[in-house]
Amino acid sequence: QSALTQPASVSGSPGQSITISCTGTSSNVGGFNYVSWYQQHPGRAPKLMIYNVDNRPSGVSNRFSGSKSGNTASLTISGLQAEDEADFYCSSYTSSATLVFGGGTKLTVL
Amino acid sequence: QLQLQESGPGLVKPSETLSLTCTVSGGSVSSTSYYWGWIRQPPGKGLEWIGTIYYSGSTYYNPSLKSRVTISVDTSKNQFSLKLNSVTAADTAVYFCARRYSSSFSFDFWGQGTLVTVSS
Numbered sequence: 183q184s185a186l187t188q189p190a191s192v193s194g195s196p197g198q199s200i201t202i203s204c205t206g207t208s209s210n211v212g213g214f215n216y217v218s219w220y221q222q223h224p225g226r227a228p229k230l231m232i233y234n235v236d237n238r239p240s241g242v243s244n245r246f247s248g249s250k251s252g253n254t255a256s257l258t259i260s261g262l263q264a265e266d267e268a269d270f271y272c273s274s275y276t277s278s279a280t281l282v283f284g285g286g287t288k289l290t291v292l
Numbered sequence: 293q294l295q296l297q298e299s300g301p302g303l304v305k306p307s308e309t310l311s312l313t314c315t316v317s318g319g320s321v322s323s324t325s326y327y328w329g330w331i332r333q334p335p336g337k338g339l340e341w342i343g344t345i346y347y348s349g350s351t352y353y354n355p356s357l358k359s360r361v362t363i364s365v366d367t368s369k370n371q372f373s374l375k376l377n378s379v380t381a382a383d384t385a386v387y388f389c390a391r392r393y394s395s396s397f398s399f400d401f402w403g404q405g406t407l408v409t410v411s412s
Contacts (some may be wrong), residue, residue: 233400
């Protein structure tokens with residue numbers, strides 16, 4: 183199964199908003215509302231930030247939001263902060279009853 | 293508080309079998325609300341889902357690894373395990389175990405990860 187497509191890198195200044203895209207197909211992102219987003223700091227385990235497209239787990243800042251349109255899901259971070267600098271991964275359930283991750287996006291806070 | 297801890301050899305020889313165990317504390321692998329999974333990350337690269345298991349023993353595997361992977365659960369020890377056979381250098385990675393809520397396909401709790409290097 184092919185990985186979901188994410189931009190390799192995005193950047194923004196403190197206080198700004200950024201959006202990371204995650205493009206799949208109708209067999210994964212477009213076909214199910216089971217897109218998740220993870221944040222990973224260097225040397226650490228990933229942390230769940232968004233599940234089921236637009237739901238935030240308890241304890242995750244409301245500066246993080248998710249959405250989906252067709253075969254593309256998006257993660258938006260508003261009010262960018264220095265500690266948001268990390269790698270971000272999307273994942274999706276697939277029609278083969280499997281999971282697939284995106285290639286990852288490095289967020290740099292300028 | 294839920295904790296997941298991976299354990300197993302950090303070095304495996306090519307063509308041999310990689311074996312890892314994830315010990316769950318503060319929760320039960322027998323819970324009907326959760327699935328349990330393995331994810332790996334080669335050095336400097338992205339995440340790859342390996343597979344998921346339910347307490348009943350139902351398993352789901354990444355098609356690209358399916359022929360070499362076995363995930364099992366031991367409810368008496370509150371553990372689940374990963375076996376990957378015929379390993380090569382391409383299997384060198386940090387291996388994470390994680391919990392997945394049954395009504396979503398996301399992993400909400402992760403172990404710290406363990407680096408497994410395949411080398412002679």
